[in-house]
Amino acid sequence: xxxxxxxxxxxxxxxxxxxxxxxxxxxxxxxxxxxxxxxxxxxxxxxxxxxxxxxxxxxxxxxxxxxxxxxxxxxxxxxxxxxxxxxxxxxxxxxxxxxxxxxxxxxxxxxxxxxxxxxxxxxxxxxxxxxxxxxxxxxxxxxxxxxxxxxxxxxxxxxxxxxxxxxxxxxxxxxxxxxxxxxxxxxxxxxxxxxxxxxxxxxxxxxxxxxxxxxxxxxxxxxxxxxxxxxxxxxxxxxxxxxxxxxxxxxxxxxxxxxxxxxxxxxxxxxxxxxxxxxxxxxxxxxxxxxxxxxxxxxxxxxxxxxxxxxxxxxxxxxxxxxxxxxxxxxxxxxxxxxxxxxxxxxxxxxxxxxxxxxxxxxxxxxxxxxxxxxxxxxxxxxxxxxxxxxxxxxxxxxxxxxxxxxxxxxxxxxxxxxxxxxxxxxxxxxxxxxxxxxxxxxxxxxxxxxxxxxxxxxxxxxxxxxxxxxxxxxxxxxxxxxxxxxxxxxxxxxxxxxxxxxxxxxxxxxxxxxxxxxxxxxxxxxxxxxxxxxxxxxxxxxxxxxxxxxxxxxxxxxxxxxxxxxxxxxxxxxxxxxxxxxxxxxx
Numbered sequence: 001x002x003x004x005x006x007x008x009x010x011x012x013x014x015x016x017x018x019x020x021x022x023x024x025x026x027x028x029x030x031x032x033x034x035x036x037x038x039x040x041x042x043x044x045x046x047x048x049x050x051x052x053x054x055x056x057x058x059x060x061x062x063x064x065x066x067x068x069x070x071x072x073x074x075x076x077x078x079x080x081x082x083x084x085x086x087x088x089x090x091x092x093x094x095x096x097x098x099x100x101x102x103x104x105x106x107x108x109x110x111x112x113x114x115x116x117x118x119x120x121x122x123x124x125x126x127x128x129x130x131x132x133x134x135x136x137x138x139x140x141x142x143x144x145x146x147x148x149x150x151x152x153x154x155x156x157x158x159x160x161x162x163x164x165x166x167x168x169x170x171x172x173x174x175x176x177x178x179x180x181x182x183x184x185x186x187x188x189x190x191x192x193x194x195x196x197x198x199x200x201x202x203x204x205x206x207x208x209x210x211x212x213x214x215x216x217x218x219x220x221x222x223x224x225x226x227x228x229x230x231x232x233x234x235x236x237x238x239x240x241x242x243x244x245x246x247x248x249x250x251x252x253x254x255x256x257x258x259x260x261x262x263x264x265x266x267x268x269x270x271x272x273x274x275x276x277x278x279x280x281x282x283x284x285x286x287x288x289x290x291x292x293x294x295x296x297x298x299x300x301x302x303x304x305x306x307x308x309x310x311x312x313x314x315x316x317x318x319x320x321x322x323x324x325x326x327x328x329x330x331x332x333x334x335x336x337x338x339x340x341x342x343x344x345x346x347x348x349x350x351x352x353x354x355x356x357x358x359x360x361x362x363x364x365x366x367x368x369x370x371x372x373x374x375x376x377x378x379x380x381x382x383x384x385x386x387x388x389x390x391x392x393x394x395x396x397x398x399x400x401x402x403x404x405x406x407x408x409x410x411x412x413x414x415x416x417x418x419x420x421x422x423x424x425x426x427x428x429x430x431x432x433x434x435x436x437x438x439x440x441x442x443x444x445x446x447x448x449x450x451x452x453x454x455x456x457x458x459x460x461x462x463x464x465x466x467x468x469x470x471x472x473x474x475x476x477x478x479x480x481x482x483x484x485x486x487x488x489x490x491x492x493x494x495x496x497x498x499x500x501x502x503x504x505x506x507x508x509x510x511x512x513x514x515x516x517x518x519x520x521x522x523x524x525x526x527x528x529x530x531x532x533x534x535x536x537x538x539x540x541x542x543x544x545x546x547x548x549x550x551x552x553x554x555x556x557x558x559x560x561x562x563x564x565x566x567x568x569x570x571x572x573x574x575x576x577x578x579x580x581x582x583x584x585x586x587x588x
Contacts, residue, residue: 001024001026001047002023002024002025002026002047002048002049002050002067002068003025003026003027003028003043003047003048003049003050004020004025004026004027004028004049004050004051004052004067005028005029005030005036005039005040005049005050005051005052006020006027006028006029006030006052006053006054007029007030007031007032007033007035007036007051007052007053007054007107007109008030008031008053008054008055008107009031009054010029010054011054011055011139014054014056014057016052016054016056019060019063020050020052020063020067022060023060023063023064023067023068024068025050025067029054030107032099032107033095033098033099033107034099036051036095036099036107037092037095037096037099040091040092040095041092045085045088046085047085048082048083048084048085049082049083049088049091050067050080050081050082050083051080051081051082051091051095051107051109051112052067052079052080052081052109053079053080053107053108053109053110053132055079055132055133055139056078056079056080056130056131056132057129057131057132057133057139057142057143057146058077058078058079058128058129058130058131058142058146059128059129059130059146059149059151059154060151061128061151061152061154061155062077062125062128062129062130062151063077063080063130064155064241065077065123065125065128065241066080066081066082066123066130067080067082068082068241069121069123069241069243070084070241070242070243070244071121071243072084072121073086073087073090073118074087074090074091074116074118074119074120074121075120075121075122075123076113076120076121076122077122077123077125077130078110078130078131078132079109079110079130079131079132080109080130081109081112081113081116081120087118090116090117090118091112091116093117094112094113094115094116094117095107095112097115098111098112098115109132110132126154126158127149127154128149128151128154129142129145129146129149131145155239156177156178156181156239157177158238158239159177159180159181159235159236159238159239160173160177160235160238161173161234161238164335164337165330165331165335165336165337165338166327166330166331166337166338167331167337167338167341168231168335168336168337171337171341172227172228172231172337173231173235176228176231176232176235177235177239179228179232179235180232180235180236180239181239183232183236184236184239184240188236189236189242189247190233190234190236190237190240190242190244190247190251191233191244191246191247191250193229193232193233193236194229194230194233194247194250194251194254195250195254196229197226197227197229197230197232197233197254197258198226198254198257198258200222200225200226200229201222201223201226201257201258201259201261201262202258202261203222204218204219204220204222204223204225204226204262204265205219205261205262205264205265205266206265207219207222207265208262208265208266208268208269208347208352209264209265209266209268209269209272210269210272211268211269211270211271211272211273212269215269216269216347216348217347217348219262219265219266219269219344219347219348220343220344220345220346220347220348221344221348223262223340223343223344223347224340224341224344226258226340227336227337227340227341230255230258230336233247233251234251245573246573246574248511249511249569249573252507252511253504253507253508253511253569255336256289256503256504256507259288259336259340260285260500260503262343263281263284263285263356263496264281264493264496266281266347266352266355266356267280267281267352267493267496269352270351270352270353273351275351275352275353276492277352277353277356278492278493278495278496279480279484279492280353280356280357280360281356281496282479282480282483282492282495282496282499283356283360283480284356284359284360284363285496285499285500285503286472286473286476286477286480286499287360287363287364287367288363289472289476289499289503289506289507290367290469290472290473290476291363291366291367291370292507292510293396293468293469293472293506293510294367294370294371294374294466294469295370296396296468296510297393297396297465297466297467297468297469298374298378298465300389300392300393300396300465300513301378301385301389301392301393301459301464301465302381302383302385302389302465303388303389303392304386304388304389332365332366332369333366333369333370334362334363334365334366339359339362339363342358342359342362343355343359346358346359374465375463375466378462378463378465379462379463381462385459385460385464387458389460390458390459390460390464391458392513393459393464393465393467393468394455394458394459395509395513395518395519396468396506396509396510396513397451397454397455397459397467397468397471397531398468398471398505398506398509398525398530398531399451399452399455399471399530399531399532400525400526400528400529400530400531400532400533400534401526401529401530401533402448402452402530402532402533402536403448403449403451403452403455403530403531403532403533404452404530405452406448406449406451406452406453406456407452407453407455407456409456416461416464417454417455417457417459417461417464417467418454418461418463418464418466418467418470420450420453420454421450421451421454421466421467421470421471422470423450424446424447424448424449424450424451424454424474425447425450425470425473425474427443427446427447427450428440428443428444428446428447428474428478428535429443429474429477430443431443431444431446432477432478432481432482433481437543438543440478440482440539440542440543441536441539441540441543443539444478444532444535444536444538444539444540445536447474447532447535447536448532448533448535448536451471451531451532452532454467455467471531471532472506472531474531474535475502475531475532475534475535476499476502476503478535478538478539479495479498479499479538479554480495480499482495482538482539482542482550483495483550483551483554485542486542486547486550486551487547488547488548488550488551490551490555491547491550491551491554494551494552494554494555494558495554497554497555497558497559497562498554498557498558498561500558500562501558501561501562501565502528502531502534502561504562504565504566504569505520505528505561505565505569508520508565508569512572517572520565520568520569520572521568524564524565524568527564528560528561528564528565534557534561537557538554538557541553541554
């Protein structure tokens with residue numbers, strides 16, 4: 001329950017109180033600042049409270065945007081202010097000052113907002129009206145302005161992301177927004193739609209796993225349906241302002257679960273037809289995950305940069321001002337809409353092997369394009385990287401106890417972090433393809449030491465944001481190579497499961513950092529060994545065990561890692577202290 005205090009003299013013919021009740025507010029009336037303060041003090045501390053000027057004229061959706069968004073402790077539009085429990089004290093202090101200054105005079109809500117000693121969110125209203133007219137003529141003009149704009153049309157349009165891919169913009173959003181409104185009018189929540197999208201994708205993966213042509217066709221169609229629902233859940237959240245911490249976590253993690261489960265379904269379906277494509281499926285998952293880590297690392301490295309004078313960024317901005325180049329550049333990076341449409345069509349029309357070949361080539365080209373552009377930006381950018389950015393990159397690196405011990409030695413850094421990471425990866429890669437049984441163990445040990453030395457100094461170099469993606473590629477690639485070399489049925493599926501479990505941990509780390517909650521707890525990183533510890537362990541068991549035993553070891557390790565990271569992640573994201581993240585979808 002929320003409470004709205006309407007302050008000032010009621011205006012004849014006003015629909016303000018009915019509008020507030022339609023938004024779920026209990027409405028109280030106050031005559032002046034002192035009366036408003038008394039009513040505010042009587043409202044239970046766990047309730048959202050709003051203070052609204054009785055003279056307010058505006059759209060219902062303007063009130064909704066200003067007073068019901070759950071993401072902000074304090075928010076305001078002209079003539080109205082709201083505070084969640086976390087912002088109640090700041091509102092009370094401001095109201096006390098206004099009451100002391102004004103006595104028994106009418107409370108000026110906009111003045112109250114100015115007096116707040118905390119950050120206040122002010123939503124973009126666009127063509128929506130929110131005003132406090134000073135006289136009858138101004139009130140009449142404001143009412144005419146309200147009548148001239150259809151706020152439901154504005155609400156429906158704003159439910160769609162302002163920046164999206166070509167396929168989503170022109171083939172999904174024109175009708176998915178109406179699906180979102182249909183869901184809202186029937187009381188469905190974004191979390192329910194997200195779950196429906198996951199279930200649809202899992203059914204699609206099951207159809208693909210049948211290995212039949214009709215199964216592949218059904219899988220492709222269901223994958224598109226899943227994507228429609230995936231778009232709908234975010235549009236429903238924006239349409240009805242039903243943002244939640246749990247919803248953000250579900251949306252972020254389910255996208256990855258859907259795509260990678262579908263890869264597994266394709267691999268199972270191919271196996272039924274006698275074609276083993278598990279290496280391709282695992283390679284596609286590794287490539288896509290590393291692409292995301294490149295995005296995350298670059299964005300975190302430049303999250304709060306103090307300057308941006310990159311000529312490459314300026315050129316990019318100029319290209320974004322030309323219509324056709326915007327869509328070409330968005331399609332080149334193969335965002336989720338284009339990628340899923342490609343997978344769906346290829347599944348229905350070709351074979352899993354061809355699907356993975358095309359997907360790998362397309363994602364590789366997209367990764368090359370985006371990474372090259374970001375490298376150029378970084379080399380030409382004159383900016384000071386902050387301690388927060390350096391810490392975020394260190395958290396994304398996911399170094400464990402062994403690398404941590406090396407990084408804490410008092411020896412001076414041996415070189416730039418990126419150069420050290422590259423050397424470690426090069427040694428590890430050479431050892432994996434050397435043909436000597438125990439060479440990968442030695443290579444992984446050198447890599448672990450290099451990982452520790454790379455993080456001995458803060459990651460503040462121009463290209464140090466490449467260190468976490470390098471570590472992801474090294475760890476996942478090691479599992480792929482060794483499982484492929486094992487040459488026994490089940491080794492690659494077990495490797496797929498292990499990489500999926502570890503990738504979940506890395507995505508979880510990203511979304512915690514985005515919510516300013518820092519990395520996962522140190523005990524969890526230690527328990528699952530850190531990226532260098534897991535890499536070394538996999539090389540040891542591959543060298544020490546038979547191929548069949550190695551497959552079992554990978555399976556056990558996958559189960560252990562998945563169990564630990566899932567339990568801790570679920571505990572964190574459903575707890576009251578989890579950050580209120582609202583994610584607008586994958587950046588690539």
